Amino acid sequence: MQTKKLISYLTCEKFQDEIFEKVEERYKCTIIKDAIIINIKEEQQIILFKYGVFISWNVEFENMKFFKDFIKNYEINSFETPFIEELNYTFENEFKINFDTIYLNDLSSISKIAISQALAQNVKLDQFEKELITTIENNSNIPLQLAHTGKINLTKKEISKKIGELFLVKSKMNLHYDLLDTPEFFWEYPEYENQYEKLIKYLDIKSRVEVLNKKLEIIQELLHVLGDEQKHRYSSFLEWIIIILIAFEIVINLKDHL
Template sequence: MNVKKLISYLTCEKFEKEVFKSIEERYKCNIIKDAIIINIKENQEIILFNYGVLISWNVEFENIKFFMDFIKNFQVNSFEIPFIEELNYTFESEFKINFDTIYLNDLSSISKIAISQALSQNVKLDQFEKEVQTSIENNSNIPLQLAQTGKIKLTKKEISKKIGELFLVKSKINLHYDLLDTPEFFWEYPEYENQYEKMIKYLDIKSRVEVLNKKVEIIQELLHVLGDEQKHRYSSFLEWIIIILIAFEIVINLKDHFW
């Protein structure tokens, strides 16, 4: 059995629009819907998606490194450490996935793109999961502070920054949530959707998305808590201003009365 490497890379938030044109000028390739399939050498292909993902089909290390260096200038918000997932693939009469090996019954470019759609969603979901989990962990002391002291030990500026950070994470997930839906690619190639669905099931995408939704809800609750605290502090500030003004007016009136 001739087993080959199948590696998914998420290197940045997205690629600039010009990346497809530059790849076309340098490599033999073909653009199909939102993907471009690049022929590196015989039986070595890279499938690139504009949202920062590239899938390496049996590409040698030197060739993938050269390609990644080539597209580096087109990356937007590059990650210091890329998200990487490795699988194997081989050819067999029936399509199936078992023990991190994909058994392909079709080695066509369309079939590879169909499978790559699921693999690209998998690494993009890795990114979302890490960012949401990191955000929750970094702010886990806020509910603890409320439970122990009844208040949040942050300045007004720090609260505003926390609200901004949490909102950025939440809005990023919401804005790019469509990347986790069934791609439009399968409207034109419905005969390959079964392969995609089997990959999605194997990678546990749907249940992971449900967990991600729950974690985004936690971030929303943290936003509510911080927002309420900010409003409370502002209203308390106004109350003290009013108290001081009333006290000042009383002092002035007493002064006028006795003097």
């Protein structure tokens, strides 16, 4: 069987809640659990998930372009540069993955969803990795400032903004972290979980998730450092107020005794 293109797209944070209904109005579709299978033409399918990902199975360029233009109307927080991963697939008697080619022994829609679940997690993980790396790099000067000067050279307002930014990143990761767990889809179709697990292993997703956890710990440490600095500055401010008030009281008492 000829080798065909299998392309994963992550174009936005998520799609609007009514995305499945809108797609059904335009295309011949089948909804299975958390995925919708969109039949473009014979042997051309798109499998879409609500968290911003769709997987193209052998879809021709023009059909894919038309679909992307259509789907853009229902994106929430679109990415300036989408996350795209390309593989190939073909048919063989035994399921395996080798040199970026998936050898399928089952071309059913259920089998394709099982494979697409892993591919969708892969590009979503790409997004999380990029966002965490960018956040850590943007704040790498904070530990350096502490090491060289013993203090953070930011105003109180700048520290508050940094805490807000870091907290948003951490909260977002925690909120969407379940997307990287084994999907509920396999509760109903456990016979396809082996394919999913093999692809998860090939894409190195579990070890990448462990690295992601370590980077989240770095974010947490930065939050602690900034929080402690903010508390220290507030305490110092209160101490100065107390000192000024005591000095003022001493001046008043001295005047009364003169």
